[in-house]
Amino acid sequence: MFRNQYDTDITTYSPQGRVHQIEYAMEAVKQGSAVVGLRAKDYVVLATLKRSTSELASNQRKLFEIDSHVGVAISGLTADARVLTRFMRTECHNHKFVYETSMPVSHLVLTIADKCQVSTQRASKRPFGVGLLVAGYDATGAHLYQTCPSGNYFEYKAFAIGARSQSAKTYLERHFETFEELDLKDLCRHA
Amino acid sequence: GGRRWRGGAGGRMAFRIGSGAAKCFSAGAEMRNEEALVAGAAAPARRTTTPYVTGSSVLGIKCSDGVVIAADTLASYGSMAKFRKISRLHEVSSTCVVGASGEYSDFQELKRTLDAVMMEQYCRDDGHHMTPSAIHQYLTRVMYGRRNKVDPLWNSVVLAGYHDNVATLGLVDLFGTNFESEVIATGYGLHMGLPLLRKAYREDLTVAEAKVIMEDILRVLFYRDARSTNSIQIAAVSASGVEISDIIELETKWDYQRFIVGARNADVSTW
Numbered sequence: 001m002f003r004n005q006y007d008t009d010i011t012t013y014s015p016q017g018r019v020h021q022i023e024y025a026m027e028a029v030k031q032g033s034a035v036v037g038l039r040a041k042d043y044v045v046l047a048t049l050k051r052s053t054s055e056l057a058s059n060q061r062k063l064f065e066i067d068s069h070v071g072v073a074i075s076g077l078t079a080d081a082r083v084l085t086r087f088m089r090t091e092c093h094n095h096k097f098v099y100e101t102s103m104p105v106s107h108l109v110l111t112i113a114d115k116c117q118v119s120t121q122r123a124s125k126r127p128f129g130v131g132l133l134v135a136g137y138d139a140t141g142a143h144l145y146q147t148c149p150s151g152n153y154f155e156y157k158a159f160a161i162g163a164r165s166q167s168a169k170t171y172l173e174r175h176f177e178t179f180e181e182l183d184l185k186d187l188c189r190h191a
Numbered sequence: 192g193g194r195r196w197r198g199g200a201g202g203r204m205a206f207r208i209g210s211g212a213a214k215c216f217s218a219g220a221e222m223r224n225e226e227a228l229v230a231g232a233a234a235p236a237r238r239t240t241t242p243y244v245t246g247s248s249v250l251g252i253k254c255s256d257g258v259v260i261a262a263d264t265l266a267s268y269g270s271m272a273k274f275r276k277i278s279r280l281h282e283v284s285s286t287c288v289v290g291a292s293g294e295y296s297d298f299q300e301l302k303r304t305l306d307a308v309m310m311e312q313y314c315r316d317d318g319h320h321m322t323p324s325a326i327h328q329y330l331t332r333v334m335y336g337r338r339n340k341v342d343p344l345w346n347s348v349v350l351a352g353y354h355d356n357v358a359t360l361g362l363v364d365l366f367g368t369n370f371e372s373e374v375i376a377t378g379y380g381l382h383m384g385l386p387l388l389r390k391a392y393r394e395d396l397t398v399a400e401a402k403v404i405m406e407d408i409l410r411v412l413f414y415r416d417a418r419s420t421n422s423i424q425i426a427a428v429s430a431s432g433v434e435i436s437d438i439i440e441l442e443t444k445w446d447y448q449r450f451i452v453g454a455r456n457a458d459v460s461t462w
Binding site (some may be wrong): 106 | 315317318319321322324325326328329332
């Protein structure tokens, strides 16, 4: 991706109808180390590759528990991820307080996506530079979602984000049709 | 309904600090009100301190195949039977129905609030449906929140639901008190109806049997509660969804000899 005259502001479209700043934010996600998610009928598994800045440093944490039924794996700007996971935790907590039930995963992902979208439409903000793989289990079963700095979100049977995720996706494309009936052990083995 | 509640919020509260202090307190509030009127400024915020248009009892009973709740169709204006054919029952979702006693305008507000929540769910369109117990908890939060602002929604709300073969019957009142039970009643129904409901309750009760029981108990309440009518509605939630009946006119018996002949001697009463 090369620099051009339409990529300075988040509030500027290019003549091709693209907002380059959002795409650059998505590049930040691709810089993070790989994160993989797989879904079976009753289970979702997230697997991450932890990196460390040097031999002296500890590994960068990439898996976060949001609630007893939802967890996320992050790729990209860790500080942004921390803000988002804190937001998700308070959303889940608030939902439990008001409705006394676990927050539906689709609803939670929607609130994050809306939050990410807000920062793509303000001159004073920059997009969140983190992609999440959200794994959760609610009344409608097991779910795996991907969220994006653009504010888009998608549901997947299996997906990977981060550096060298293409090779992971190739593997998943070959095997995902068998995931549905797998038990937890086999699902983890694939991950 | 119809009880006057002493000591509401706002400048009328009479603290027993010392009569002098109390007078100063209420005088100050009245002066502020007058000043505001004279100045043409926005009046100070008001709160609900007493209900005006009220509904009487609501009853509910759990069955093996659903839940039945019932209420009469009267909204009283103090002791006047002013609005004789209004519905105090409301279908919230396809698996949940609520009924309320107390201030009717607050019930209308609650209906709007609940409908707004259901509309949000509809727009989200994600395959999830709020369970009756989730709606119960939501209502509790709303009522308790208003109570903490000392501006309650002056109702006792009975919530009945049947979702995934699980029957829910609960109550939330103007304080935020909430609980679930096999039998529930509000108002005079709490005193006269609940013992009858408890006697009638069985684990294997059916919705059809419960509807008959409700008619009988509401008839008793019509005989004895001065703020009720014999025009009632019964709502049932079951596997086939919510069904709120049309208005039912209860048959009542008044041709007792004692009523017709009257009390001739001082020692004969019509009780």
